[in-house]
Amino acid sequence: MKYFSTNNKDIRYSFKEAVIKGLAPDNGLFFPVSIPKLDDEFFQRLTELSLPEIGYEVAKLFVGDDISDSDLKKITKEVLNFPIPVVPIEDGVNTLELFHGPTCAFKDVGARFMSRCLSAFAKQDQEEVTILVATSGDTGSAVANGFLGVEGVKVIILYPAGKVSKIQEQQLTTMGQNITALEVDGTFDDCQALVKTAFGDADLNAELSLTSANSINIARLLPQSFYYFYAWAQLQPTDKKVVFSVPSGNYGNLTGGLLAKQMGLPIDSFIASANINKVVPDYLSSGKYEPKASVQTISNAMDVGAPSNFARMMELYQEKHFDIIKDVKGAWFSDKETQEAIADVYSRNKYILDPHGAVGYLGLKRYLNTEDEVGVFLETAHPAKFKDTVEKVLNIEIRVPDYLQECLGKEKKSILISKDFSEFKSFLLLK
């Protein structure tokens, strides 16, 4: 499989080149030249396949010969070693719990896959790599966890000061070793812009081998399609249409689902569920894409005003608004509605939603017709990551998983920087 940049379709890159570069030299996102279709035989076996087997079958279509079959099998087995269950919530409504990985967020799937691919390539090339990652909450710790202690790799996490939850900040700032956390005086969009500018900077590229671990990177994005196949399989047998509601910020999770559908998975439709940072729901209803400065909310990982993967969504639908709205509906919700949903679902079903899952739940409820549809909303992070918010709404104490509890006791280490690129550049050159 070859890849092109969403800014220039003429130049071709291998999977390995795309993963190592992260972002194309013209600042476009890497995109496969064609979307491979899975064959009938795969779909006949799908309900019998394990998650790592599904991961391998899907990944090999995109990875080609850049990683041997035996290594790829090993990678998917190692990466996908935690449960991703579909859990029924109420009539026709299910959740896909994506938070059973080491850092308790869906980002573990992509970050662990990417780290193994990069390590496989680093072994071939022996070059030191600097990974830049912008986070609005969950990506940073998943990437750090995936690369902690990996020789030849330095990870620089940029996060917006005061705009992530307390536990998320502890996760980001307490790892040490080859992980450095930069606390940026700005928004997530400022962090993402600093990272993207760094990729285009000649001085930095002359000195460092930079790559991205955000869903900009194709190796972060692809694995986010695996669990749609696995979720669909868990819903079988059903004669109903399958609908997914995806809490969305940078739109990598939804793009993973759209890829799965174009690979042949019979998903009927998606709901792009957002908080007040609703540039994509607005695009879906108006046809106009107008990135905006992000606004802080209680579902902070989705506080993104200029989502990176919008370019890939456009590529998947060849910029045809009419076609994309056949597959994707938009919905957005305020913090008040999110809090009400957390309270309501707990009182009726005794299920604890995190604020992002609550937005997904609301999106599903807005559109789902249970007569002929079955719905799944993605639970993207463990509610304990938003302990203060959720406990305030429910008036109960939430049990914090051991891994999260551990980092609460550690000392925070971060470096405060402004959103000025020259400061970030000097930091990287001195590092």
Ligand SMILES: N[C@@H](CCOP(=O)(O)O)C(=O)O
């Ligand atoms: N929601 C993210 C923002 C970055 O998204 P990514 O999927 O592109 O890494 C976060 O939690 O950091």
